[in-house]
Amino acid sequence: MPAAPxxxxxxxxxxxxxxxxxxxxxxxxxxxxxxxxxAGVELISTGGTRAAIEKLGxxxxxxxxxxxxPEMMDxxxxxxxxxxxxxxLGVRDAPSHAEAxxxxxxxxxxxxxxxxxxxxxxxxxxxxxxxxxxxxxxxGPAMIRSAxxxxxxxxxCVDRAGVDEAVEAITNNGATTLALxxxxxxxxxxxxxxxxxxxSGWFAGQVEDAAPARKSISGRxxxxxxxxxxxxxxxxxxxxxxxxxGVANARQxxxxxxxxxxxxxxxxxxxxxxxxxxxxxxxxxxxxxxxxAVGADLGQAYARALECDSxxxxxxxxAVNRPLTRADAEAITGIFTEVVIAPGADEGAQEVFAAKKxxxxxxxxxxxxxxxxxxxxRSVSGGFLVQGRDRSRLTAADLKIVTRRxxxxxxxxxxxxxxxxxxxxxxxxxxYAKDGQTAGIGAGQMNRRDSARIASLRAREAGEAxxxxxxxxxxxxxxxxxxxxxxxxxxxxxAAGATAVIQPGGAMRDAEVIAAADEAGLAMAxxxxxxFRH
Numbered sequence: 330m331p332a333a334p335x336x337x338x339x340x341x342x343x344x345x346x347x348x349x350x351x352x353x354x355x356x357x358x359x360x361x362x363x364x365x366x367x368a369g370v371e372l373i374s375t376g377g378t379r380a381a382i383e384k385l386g387x388x389x390x391x392x393x394x395x396x397x398x399p400e401m402m403d404x405x406x407x408x409x410x411x412x413x414x415x416x417x418l419g420v421r422d423a424p425s426h427a428e429a430x431x432x433x434x435x436x437x438x439x440x441x442x443x444x445x446x447x448x449x450x451x452x453x454x455x456x457x458x459x460x461x462x463x464x465x466x467x468x469g470p471a472m473i474r475s476a477x478x479x480x481x482x483x484x485x486c487v488d489r490a491g492v493d494e495a496v497e498a499i500t501n502n503g504a505t506t507l508a509l510x511x512x513x514x515x516x517x518x519x520x521x522x523x524x525x526x527x528x529s530g531w532f533a534g535q536v537e538d539a540a541p542a543r544k545s546i547s548g549r550x551x552x553x554x555x556x557x558x559x560x561x562x563x564x565x566x567x568x569x570x571x572x573x574x575g576v577a578n579a580r581q582x583x584x585x586x587x588x589x590x591x592x593x594x595x596x597x598x599x600x601x602x603x604x605x606x607x608x609x610x611x612x613x614x615x616x617x618x619x620x621x622a623v624g625a626d627l628g629q630a631y632a633r634a635l636e637c638d639s640x641x642x643x644x645x646x647x648a649v650n651r652p653l654t655r656a657d658a659e660a661i662t663g664i665f666t667e668v669v670i671a672p673g674a675d676e677g678a679q680e681v682f683a684a685k686k687x688x689x690x691x692x693x694x695x696x697x698x699x700x701x702x703x704x705x706x707r708s709v710s711g712g713f714l715v716q717g718r719d720r721s722r723l724t725a726a727d728l729k730i731v732t733r734r735x736x737x738x739x740x741x742x743x744x745x746x747x748x749x750x751x752x753x754x755x756x757x758x759x760x761y762a763k764d765g766q767t768a769g770i771g772a773g774q775m776n777r778r779d780s781a782r783i784a785s786l787r788a789r790e791a792g793e794a795x796x797x798x799x800x801x802x803x804x805x806x807x808x809x810x811x812x813x814x815x816x817x818x819x820x821x822x823x824a825a826g827a828t829a830v831i832q833p834g835g836a837m838r839d840a841e842v843i844a845a846a847d848e849a850g851l852a853m854a855x856x857x858x859x860x861f862r863h
Contacts, residue, residue, distance in 0.1 A: 337422045339481025342504035345439035347371045347416070349392070351408070351469065352378045352444050357489050361442065362387055364496045368503070370440065375400065375408065395436070408468040417441065417475040421482055440495060440505075441476040442486040445469045445520070449527050449570045458535065465528055470521045477521075480514035481507065487520040523547035527570060544715065546706060551577070557589045564589040573703065574695035575599050579670060583682060584689030587668070590615075591646070595670045595691060598648035601753040603696040604722075605650060607765070610634040614645040617772040621750050623765040627657045633766045636795055638787055639664070646670065650696055653678040662688070672696055721858050723748060728831070728854035731843050736829045736852035739764075740806055744831035744854055747808030752860040758810040759784045759818070761802040761827055768801035769825070777813060781821035788825060802826045810860045812836040816845035823849040833859040 348370050352358060355378065362372060362382050372389040374382055382389040393399050396410040415435035420426045430437070446466035456464070476485035484505045486492035491513050498505050526545035533541040548567025557564035566587070568577040576595040581587065587595075598613035607623040610630040619641035622633030627649050635642055646668040647661055653669070655677025661669060662685050669682065670691040682690045703718040725741050736744065747762035754760060755773040759780040762768055769788030771780030788802035795801065803826035813819050814836050822830060823846075830846060834855030846853040 334420075334423070336420050336481075339507055340422070341507045342502075343439055343482055343484070343510070344504045345370050345484070345499060347373060347436060347438050348440035348442065349373045349413070349417075349438050349472070350378055350382070350442045351375050351472075352442070353447050354444055355381050357492070358382070359385055361492055361496055362389075364500055365440070368499050370499070373438070408472055411435070413438070413472065414475050417472060417483055418479050419482075420479065438476075438483065440484045440486070441472055442492045443469045443473055444487065445473075445524055448524065448531075452527070452531055453570060453572055461531065466524070470524060473517050473521055477514040477517040480510040482510075484510050485513050485517045487517045491516055523549070539717075540715075546713075552587065554589050555586070566592055571703070573697050573701070574672070574693040575697050576670065576691060576693075579691035579693045582674075582679060582690045582692060583686070584668075585687055587689055591668050591689065594646040595648070595668050597753065598646045599670050599693070600697060600699070601750070602648040602650045604699050604749050604753075609650050611648045612638075612642045612645045613648070614641045617755055618750060618753060618767070618770060619645065621762075621767045623746075627651050627653065628660055631657065631660050635664075637767045637769070637791055637801070639794060640790075642666075655681055658682050719752060719860060719862075721752065721860060723856055723858065727856060727858075729834070729857065730852065730854050731834070731839075732846045732851060732853045734847070734850060734852045736854065740829040740852060741854075743806035744808065744829055747806045748810075748831045748856065748860070751808040751810040752862065754810065754862065756810060756861045756863055758808075758862070759822070760808045761785075761788050761805040761822070761825060762808070763802070763805040768805045777809060777811070777818040778815075778821055781807070781818045781825070785821060785825035800826050804828055806831060808832070810862070812839070812859070813842045814838065816842050819845055819851070819853075820849065823851055828852065830854070831856060833857060835859075 348365050350372060351374060358381055362385060366372060366387045372382055373392060374389050375392045379389050379391050392408055396412045412435055415430060416438040419430045419437060421437055446464045448464045451461050451464040473485055473487060476483040484495045486495055494509060495505055498509055526547040529545060548569050550565060551568045552566040554564030554566055556562055576592055594613045594616060597616050598611045601618055602609050602611040605623055608627050608630050609623045611618050612620040612634050620634035620637035622630050624630035624633055644665055644667055647666055649671045652673030653671050654675055658678035658681035662681060666688055668689045672693055672695055674692055682688055700720050705716050705718055707714045723745055743762050746765055747760045750767055751758045751760045754770060757774050757777045757780045759771040760767060761784050769784035771784035774780040785802060789800040791801040792799055805827050806829040807822035807827035809832040812833050812835050815838060819830060819842055828851060830851055830853040
């Protein structure tokens with residue numbers, strides 16, 4: 330490990346004399362360049378940025394004038410030079426550094442503003458392999474890291490917010506402070522880390538390496554949360570470069586600031602509602618759906634979803650897969666709802682929601698593709714787990730009927746609907762469903778029998794609330810997201826009124842479970858696909 334040199338303390342204030350600016354996105358360049366020039370700061374730049382500054386009528390020096398080497402190799406080599414990096418890394422108050430700078434004609438650079446080649450944007454717009462490679466910045470990250478390491482003297486800016494802070498300090502006080510330079514350096518290292526993570530992640534995908542030896546994930550701070558899951562925990566919301574429609578890319582039109590749990594529940598609800606082609610509504614409470622239904626329109630879908638568990642729906646998150654109308658909004662605001670997330674909402678709907686000041690309305694302008702590839706992350710002590718997004722989708726042709734009784738066409742539809750919902754319910758999961766509506770949901774229990782009992786209870790209560798003489802699960806299909814290890818869970822489903830069962834199969838006692846289904850007169854299908862969600 331290199332020992333720390335005996336450098337003198339960094340000064341609190343640095344009055345900048347030279348600034349190096351190199352931008353792909355020129356937004357804000359004019360105001361910053363004029364402010365720095367007015368403060369007597371010499372501007373140094375390259376290529377298009379230098380030309381843009383010259384157009385403003387401001388004096389600017391080309392980096393090539395400093396280094397004595399022209400830009401070459403299609404722009405790949407221009408700033409990787411001791412004149413540049415010596416100006417960034419030199420500790421001005423260290424005698425040996427000052428002597429080296431003097432001996433080699435290296436002038437100090439006090440401000441750096443670099444935004445890097447648009448690698449992430451190039452990938453997002455579908456650039457080909459060679460185009461993406463050319464948008465990997467080399468000199469930019471090197472200069473940023475040099476400047477950030479030498480933050481004792483250099484203010485390094487990697488975004489508009491950072492350079493605005495630096496310009497304000499210079500304009501008002503004539504100098505940057507050490508505290509400001511430290512904050513900017515921390516932000517700069519975060520940016521280069523995120524950039525490298527994006528490059529390495531993309532490259533691993535290009536060579537089809539699903540588990541690279543080293544994996545980095547990065548995000549941009551979207552929101553500092555008031556707290557995490559509980560008030561005594563800190564919380565923050567970061568967004569990645571993924572363009573998947575959802576809570577991370579939604580526009581919040583109204584309501585209080587989103588909380589940690591709101592974001593998690595909105596994501597869970599929106600991923601599930603996107604599974605359905607027909608107008609659909611999902612109501613989520615504490616990460617699990619409490620009501621899911623399709624309908625002829627959103628109004629009917631919402632009413633049917635609410636029927637499933639109107640008690641749990643209070644204070645929940647509502648997700649729909651169609652733009653909302655005024656009538657839809659009037660129905661949804663009939664009970665207290667924390668968040669509504671939808672692909673859109675007309676003016677009438679927005680007017681209705683506006684009367685509910687605490688309701689958060691999120692619009693996404695699209696739906697996530699349930700079949701699209703992606704990764705899911707989960708932290709553990711000392712590491713994190715990575716898995717591919719669950720893209721499973723079953724059709725009737727995928728089902729293996731294992732009982733003597735064959736399911737009817739309507740039972741098959743109910744089984745597929747119930748299994749789709751079960752994929753989004755915390756394990757152990759049991760879902761009863763009939764005619765495109767959940768009847769009862771049992772989630773997160775330590776054994777499958779208890780999940781079946783809880784789902785049965787919910788279905789019975791839903792039937793009572795609807796004024797029926799029987800459970801809402803009567804004549805339903807029962808979905809289990811994993812196999813029944815024993816017949817007991819299946820018998821609970823039969824007692825609840827289910828007539829058909831869908832499950833992965835594959836248990837050691839499958840033969841016993843099939844025999845119990847036959848004895849109960851159930852139709853049962855094996856999927857061969859398990860959809861655990863922990």
